[in-house]
Amino acid sequence: MRLLSAFCLAFLVSFAPAFAIAPDEILDDPVLEERARGLSANLRCMVCQNQSIDDSDAPLAKDLRVLVRERLVAGDSDDEVIDYLVDRYGEFVLLKPRLGTHTLILWAAAPIALIAGVIGIAMAIRRRKMMTVDPVAAPRLSDEEKKRLEALLNSKGD
Structure with missing residues (x-):
């Protein structure tokens, strides 16, 4: 019913x-x-x-x-x-x-807003990826850098 x-x-x-x-x-x-x-x-x-x-x-x-x-x-x-x-x-x-000169902003506003939104989202995703540090992808210290770091740590302890 x-x-x-x-x-x-x-x-x-x-x-x-x-x-x-x-x-x-x-x-x-x-x-x-x-x-x-x-x-x-x-x-x-x-x-x-x-x-x-x-x-x-x-x-x-x-x-x-x-x-x-x-x-x-x-x-x-x-x-x-x-x-x-x-x-x-x-x-x-x-x-x-x-579509005329006086309505150009009206017609262009939506595509411009869409493009700006896509660019903003892409930048936010890129920034977020850059902020998260991957320990595997982090650069390794060379042997010389390891020796200098060890020397600094040992001298600081004195």
Whole structure:
């Protein structure tokens, strides 16, 4: 019984984003609707912030979905719709920011942090290996060094 309940809950939750788009928003032309869905999946809901407007049921997300569809029906290309929304709301409306000079740090931060972490770990491992002295690998004293050491030890005892 628990397994069935868990399955039903998972099934309902997996379709929750599909309920965000109201039937009155859906375009009659399936090609335009597919383009609208593709665009709205990559646009951020300004209210929810970490959801696409396709997944959000906030009133502003609905307005943005309608706006995207209106622009597509008017004949705008996908890039023109995106540019229109970026001009109106800023780059924050994009779930994946564009690569540009102002976003270069954002795009470069993760690889740089990863490389720095790998280098840091390698240095820590190397330092740890250097700190542990292997008695077998320690250099042996030559006969001359042994005699000098013995002489020093004997003279210190006097």
